Amino acid sequence: MALREPLAEDYRIVPAKPADLDEIARIESESFRVPWKREFFETELVEPYRYARVLAAAEQGAVPQVGGYLFAVSLYEEFHINKIATDRRLRHQGYGRRLLEDALARAGAVGATAVTLEVRVTNATARRFYATYGFREAYRRRSYYQDGEDALAMVLSLEEKGPRLKV
Numbered sequence: 001m002a003l004r005e006p007l008a009e010d011y012r013i014v015p016a017k018p019a020d021l022d023e024i025a026r027i028e029s030e031s032f033r034v035p036w037k038r039e040f041f042e043t044e045l046v047e048p049y050r051y052a053r054v055l056a057a058a059e060q061g062a063v064p065q066v067g068g069y070l071f072a073v074s075l076y077e078e079f080h081i082n083k084i085a086t087d088r089r090l091r092h093q094g095y096g097r098r099l100l101e102d103a104l105a106r107a108g109a110v111g112a113t114a115v116t117l118e119v120r121v122t123n124a125t126a127r128r129f130y131a132t133y134g135f136r137e138a139y140r141r142r143s144y145y146q147d148g149e150d151a152l153a154m155v156l157s158l159e160e161k162g163p164r165l166k167v
Contacts, residue, residue, distance in 0.1 A: 010057070010058060010062075010067075011055040011056060011057055011058060011067045011068075011090075011095060011098075012055070012056055012058055013053050013054070013055060013056075013098060013099065013102045014053065014054060014056045015052060015053060015054075016041075016044075016045060016052035016053060016054045016069060016071075017045070018042065018045060020054050020056075020066050020069075021038055021041055021042055021045075022038070023054075023064060023065055023066035024038075024041050024054065024066060024069050025037075025038040025041065027064075027066065027068065027069065027085050027086070027087050028041070028083070028085060030087075030088055031085040031088070032085070033145075033147060034145055034146045034147055036083065041071065041083075044071050044082070047073075049073055049074045049075070050071070050072070050073050051070075051071070051072040051073065051074065051079075051103065051106055052069070052070075052071050052072075053069065053070045053071075053099065053102060053103070054066050054067075054068065054069045055067035055068040055069070055086070055090075055095055055098070055099065063089075064087045064089065064090070066087070067086060067087050067090045067095055068084075068085055068086035068087060068090065068095050068096065068099055069083065069084070069085060069099070070083065070084045070099040070100070070102070070103050071083040071084075072103055072106075072107075074107075074110050074112065077111070077112055077113040077114065078112060078113070078114050078115075078116055079103070079106070079107035079110065079112035079114070079115045079116070080115075080116045080117065081100075081103060081115065081116070081117040082117075084096065084099055084100065084103075084117075086099070096129070100133065103115070104133070104156075107158060108158060112158055113157070113158050113159045114155055114156060114157050114158060114159070115135075115155070115156040115158065116138075116153060116154065116155050116156075117130070117135070117153075117154050118141060118144060118151040118152065118153055118154070119151060119152050119154060120145065120149055120150075120151060120152075121140070121149065121150045121151065121152055122149065127152065127154070130154050130156075133156060134156050134157075135154040135155060135156045136154065136155055136156075137152045137153075137154055138152075138153045138154060138155045139152075139153050140152055140153075141153055
């Protein structure tokens, strides 16, 4: 399927707020075999050093109102992406790229030297997606997921790109 450039006015990236949690939980449960609970996302909104963003519909009444989300945390020099997903109706339209590029810009702005994340070993689509940004498969985490599947830890070095990543 061809990737189309999303219209900037359709969805905008804004800080996640408690009113978004039901939609975040819905997207999460539709996107992952072992989804995070709503309460996990709620905690992420109040914990320090967190970066929580949603794709918010520009118009009231648009469906979906929340088109996707990204949750990350800054840990010393590392910027770790915990979760990223888009509503199934908006996939393959560039919205996931917008979320990731926003997070990479934030990582550079806070002085991170690396961006990290985990991905299921069986999720070849996600692995290819991250590779297009320069993420490399660093190591395997055995039985990382609750269902026993291994994860690949992927790392994007920002040092190789200079002091700040420009996206």
